[in-house]
Amino acid sequence: MEFFSHQTSYPFMATRKVWYTLSAVLMIVSLASFFTRGVNLTIDFTGGVSAEVRFPHAINVDEVRTRLAAAGFREPQVQNFGSSRDIAIRLPPDPKQTATETRARLEAVLTGIDAAAQVAQLDVVGPQVGSELRVSAMWALFFTLVLIFLYIAFRFHTWRLSLGAILAVIHDPILVLGFFSITQMPFDLAVVAAILAVIGYSLNDTVVVFDRIRERFETNRRSPPDVVLDQSINQTLSRTIMTKVVTSIVVVALLFLGGAVLKGFSAALLIGIIAGTYSSIYISSAIALDFGLTAEHVFPTVKKAAFDHLP
Amino acid sequence: MLEYARWKYILVAAVLLLATLFALPNVFGEDPALQVARKDHNPVTTEASQAVETFLRQRGIRFDRSYIDSGRLMVRFANVADQLAARDAVNDQLKDTYITALSFAPRTPAALRALGLRPMPLGLDLRGGLYLLYQVDVNAAVSQALEGYAQDARRALAAANIPVKDVITVALGSERANAVRVVLPPEADVNAARNALTQPLAGLSVSNESLASGSALTGVMTPAQIRERQDYAIQQNITTLRNRVNELGVSEPIVQRQGIDRINVQLPGVQNSAEVKDILGRVATLEFRLEDMQNNAFEAMQSGRAPLGSKLYTHTRFGRPVLLKREVIATGDQLTNATTGQSQEGPAVNIKLDARAGENMLKTTRQNLNKRMAVVLIEKRRESSEVNGRNVTRDVTDEEVINDATIRGVFSNNFQITGLAAGEARELALLLRSGSLATVIYPIEERAVGPSLGRDNIDKGVTALIVGMAGVFLFMAIYYRTFGLVADLVLLANVVLLTALLSMMRASLSLPGIAGIILTVGMAVDANVLIYERIREEIRKGVSPQAAIRAGFEKAFSAIADSNITTLIAGVVLWVFGTGPIRGFAIVLTLGIATSMFTSLMGSRALLTLMYGGRRKIARLSI
Numbered sequence: 061m062e063f064f065s066h067q068t069s070y071p072f073m074a075t076r077k078v079w080y081t082l083s084a085v086l087m088i089v090s091l092a093s094f095f096t097r098g099v100n101l102t103i104d105f106t107g108g109v110s111a112e113v114r115f116p117h118a119i120n121v122d123e124v125r126t127r128l129a130a131a132g133f134r135e136p137q138v139q140n141f142g143s144s145r146d147i148a149i150r151l152p153p154d155p156k157q158t159a160t161e162t163r164a165r166l167e168a169v170l171t172g173i174d175a176a177a178q179v180a181q182l183d184v185v186g187p188q189v190g191s192e193l194r195v196s197a198m199w200a201l202f203f204t205l206v207l208i209f210l211y212i213a214f215r216f217h218t219w220r221l222s223l224g225a226i227l228a229v230i231h232d233p234i235l236v237l238g239f240f241s242i243t244q245m246p247f248d249l250a251v252v253a254a255i256l257a258v259i260g261y262s263l264n265d266t267v268v269v270f271d272r273i274r275e276r277f278e279t280n281r282r283s284p285p286d287v288v289l290d291q292s293i294n295q296t297l298s299r300t301i302m303t304k305v306v307t308s309i310v311v312v313a314l315l316f317l318g319g320a321v322l323k324g325f326s327a328a329l330l331i332g333i334i335a336g337t338y339s340s341i342y343i344s345s346a347i348a349l350d351f352g353l354t355a356e357h358v359f360p361t362v363k364k365a366a367f368d369h370l371p
Numbered sequence: 372m373l374e375y376a377r378w379k380y381i382l383v384a385a386v387l388l389l390a391t392l393f394a395l396p397n398v399f400g401e402d403p404a405l406q407v408a409r410k411d412h413n414p415v416t417t418e419a420s421q422a423v424e425t426f427l428r429q430r431g432i433r434f435d436r437s438y439i440d441s442g443r444l445m446v447r448f449a450n451v452a453d454q455l456a457a458r459d460a461v462n463d464q465l466k467d468t469y470i471t472a473l474s475f476a477p478r479t480p481a482a483l484r485a486l487g488l489r490p491m492p493l494g495l496d497l498r499g500g501l502y503l504l505y506q507v508d509v510n511a512a513v514s515q516a517l518e519g520y521a522q523d524a525r526r527a528l529a530a531a532n533i534p535v536k537d538v539i540t541v542a543l544g545s546e547r548a549n550a551v552r553v554v555l556p557p558e559a560d561v562n563a564a565r566n567a568l569t570q571p572l573a574g575l576s577v578s579n580e581s582l583a584s585g586s587a588l589t590g591v592m593t594p595a596q597i598r599e600r601q602d603y604a605i606q607q608n609i610t611t612l613r614n615r616v617n618e619l620g621v622s623e624p625i626v627q628r629q630g631i632d633r634i635n636v637q638l639p640g641v642q643n644s645a646e647v648k649d650i651l652g653r654v655a656t657l658e659f660r661l662e663d664m665q666n667n668a669f670e671a672m673q674s675g676r677a678p679l680g681s682k683l684y685t686h687t688r689f690g691r692p693v694l695l696k697r698e699v700i701a702t703g704d705q706l707t708n709a710t711t712g713q714s715q716e717g718p719a720v721n722i723k724l725d726a727r728a729g730e731n732m733l734k735t736t737r738q739n740l741n742k743r744m745a746v747v748l749i750e751k752r753r754e755s756s757e758v759n760g761r762n763v764t765r766d767v768t769d770e771e772v773i774n775d776a777t778i779r780g781v782f783s784n785n786f787q788i789t790g791l792a793a794g795e796a797r798e799l800a801l802l803l804r805s806g807s808l809a810t811v812i813y814p815i816e817e818r819a820v821g822p823s824l825g826r827d828n829i830d831k832g833v834t835a836l837i838v839g840m841a842g843v844f845l846f847m848a849i850y851y852r853t854f855g856l857v858a859d860l861v862l863l864a865n866v867v868l869l870t871a872l873l874s875m876m877r878a879s880l881s882l883p884g885i886a887g888i889i890l891t892v893g894m895a896v897d898a899n900v901l902i903y904e905r906i907r908e909e910i911r912k913g914v915s916p917q918a919a920i921r922a923g924f925e926k927a928f929s930a931i932a933d934s935n936i937t938t939l940i941a942g943v944v945l946w947v948f949g950t951g952p953i954r955g956f957a958i959v960l961t962l963g964i965a966t967s968m969f970t971s972l973m974g975s976r977a978l979l980t981l982m983y984g985g986r987r988k989i990a991r992l993s994i
Contacts, residue, residue: 180824186815200948260941264934271930299904307893313839319831
């Protein structure tokens with residue numbers, strides 16, 4: 061079986077203005093939503109309390125909320141999840157209380173509602189932990205991008221390809237952020253891990269295309285760069301699609317079967333993989349072309365001339 | 372012709388064989404178990420274990436079997452429901468004698484266990500338990516050290532009969548106190564004072580100062596000494612926390628340093644037990660001091676000034692203030708053991724001191740017969756309050772005199788403290804036994820996962836893994852036919868190898884870790900796809916099957932290497948920056964790249980060469 065029974069020859073370079081526009085629109089929408097609505101950060105980043113509680117019978121969410129407020133908890137968020145017997149509670153951080161005190165008070169309220177209430181999960185995160193995590197997530201993102209830029213520049217001898225790769229790679233997490241901002245799905249620490257993995261994977265595709273570009277330039281130095289880029293993308297197209305289909309199979313399995321904990325993580329991966337496949341086909345090579353990539357940059361002839369002078 | 376070196380075959384076979392062995396223990400799974408330990412820390416006897424078994428049978432709780440493992444009784448169950456029922460029953464009825472902890476007992480056969488092979492430990496999100504992140508107040512450790520220097524200085528100067536105006540801690544060129552200043556009266560002999568201070572201030576750089584009121588000697592702690600002191604405090608706290616966790620009978624606890632001034636504690640199987648947290652975080656120690664019988668405590672309270680060399684305690688168990696001498700005879704740190712006992716006056720704590728403190732006690736009691744000695748219980752805690760709309764936290768030290776009694780006889784390192792309630796005596800003994808925390812710690816993060824949720828997470832993770840892998844296997848077999856089946860075998864080998872590495876590293880497996888394994892399966896396909904697509908390209912060019920296979924591997928190599936290294940970079944950064952489950956994911960991601968490179972480059976090449984290599988005539992490839 062083959063997706064493409066013969067060698068494709070889609071004109072990716074000639075149509076690049078269309079894809080630039082599409083990407084620009086998606087990124088603007090994503091960023092606009094991110095800066096206006098923000099993302100629904102979980103207590104991993106904000107600090108606070110998150111609890112999952114199971115009651116022996118159906119429970120009235122409003123009653124729980126009123127009881128919590130009466131016990132002095134500010135802005136309690138209570139909602140059903142899974143079934144009418146299960147509720148999820150979220151409370152903002154309270155710097156005046158230690159984790160232990162908060163927990164004791166919360167448990168007192170819950171057992172006051174029903175002595176048989178079972179706390180399946182209870183997380184209390186201090187505000188300082190949350191803000192530190194925000195900072196370290198930023199650093200992780202920053203270091204990943206810098207290291208990757210350096211690596212590509214080192215491997216492919218030209219900043220034009222590095223720039224194409226980095227822009228494509230920045231493009232992908234922005235779309236993931238946009239997705240989380242528009243859907244307001246909970247954005248937790250695992251989503252950050254997924255975004256970093258997406259950066260790695262998206263690059264993976266870009267690098268395979270670049271590797272082919274390097275190879276094509278080596279064999280046909282005289283072909284115009286846009287032809288070489290089109291050939292390279294078309295020749296690796298089958299592999300790009302195939303790998304992403306297979307990876308998507310496992311990510312979809314995680315999304316639907318992995319449970320609530322992995323929902324955000326797998327959603328971020330799926331969106332990221334789609335965006336990454338798109339950007340490595342349509343964006344990364346096109347940018348290198350617009351910055352004037354030629355065979356000369358990948359295989360400088362200067363070196364060859366230097367060797368000619370040797371005895 | 373298609374060939375592959377013999378040593379490479381041998382390497383692939385050897386690695387896979389070893390990997391299978393190391394991964395094997397994970398196949399057998401784990402039984403939910405209940406660990407039952409005696410409260411008084413004596414080993415559980417065979418009779419006692421039979422008693423517990425009979426008790427469980429009477430309650431109609433089914434269990435598989437039970438055995439004694441290093442002094443603790445382990446009871447295994449077929450399911451979590453029975454395990455929880457058993458725990459509740461034991462906690463209900465046998466509470467006074469036993470403490471329980473939920474645990475998992477691997478079903479690994481004895482032969483594998485004997486080889487030291489164990490399954491991957493499960494993270495708290497998969498087995499349930501309590502995670503606590505403590506902030507350690509390292510600055511308090513420094514001020515404590517300075518207080519210690521100050522006290523030693525006072526004592527040495529008094530012994531040498533050198534008059535002192537005051538001994539205080541000061542901040543020199545720093546935001547926090549980092550020096551001890553001994554202020555001398557104008558007529559004092561500075562050199563004599565300096566000589567007397569050589570020993571108590573050893574290690575500090577001591578310099579003369581002239582203040583408006585006279586001269587002073589100041590000993591400064593260097594930044595290195597301060598850091599050392601802080602590290603010591605963290606290490607000491609870790610040791611103490613470990614002791615306390617062990618005292619509580621938690622199975623397989625983890626207590627480790629995180630960052631500069633934090634400690635994370637993972638207690639598998641512990642449910643929201645308030646007692647656990649209360650005991651872990653308490654800073655309690657004792658001081659034994661002589662009572663100042665020359666002066667009147669009530670007068671001191673009224674004037675608000677304690678006489679020189681004494682300290683006024685208003686918070687006492689017996690309702691009247693006392694003046695105690697500043698010199699401490701012994702502290703809780705010098706204890707070698709503390710157990711609960713009984714005395715005529717009710718519950719008591721039997722104290723055993725180390726040799727040095729015992730000697731000091733002997734000397735003191737001999738010289739001070741019929742005088743009074745007091746026991747001070749010191750507890751530190753953190754208090755938050757709102758001042759002018761802002762939150763202010765401060766450390767509060769509660770000092771309570773729990774006992775003040777006449778010294779009736781001479782004693783040294785073995786004696787009793789009385790004046791406590793029953794529960795209090797037990798808790799104090801435990802706290803003293805486990806050592807005191809070097810400084811205040813307070814929880815800044817706390818996560819609890821119930822045992823059934825953990826089980827639920829495992830089931831979901833494993834289902835996703837099986838379905839995901841099955842999907843990939845099927846798809847590869849359809850898309851690449853025979854070569855697809857080869858890729859499937861290679862993927863399987865990859866999972867085995869990854870599992871083996873994770874088991875060897877004893878890295879605990881969390882839900883994101885399982886996700887990492889699933890993802891690795893998805894990504895490991897990539898190397899095979901790159902190779903196969905190249906082979907197809909070569910065949911389309913009209914190259915012979917064997918040459919196509921060789922060219923496929925050779926030409927795909929640079930793409931595989933480069934693309935994997937970029938993912939590796941992301942994985943390593945996550946590894947460095949992440950904590951807990953995220954680090955688990957990063958470890959799996961990073962190792963997965965390494966194992967998938969090995970299996971798809973070497974493993975599949977070996978297999979394909981076996982199938983198509985040598986002098987065989989191959990008409991066409993099933994790809």
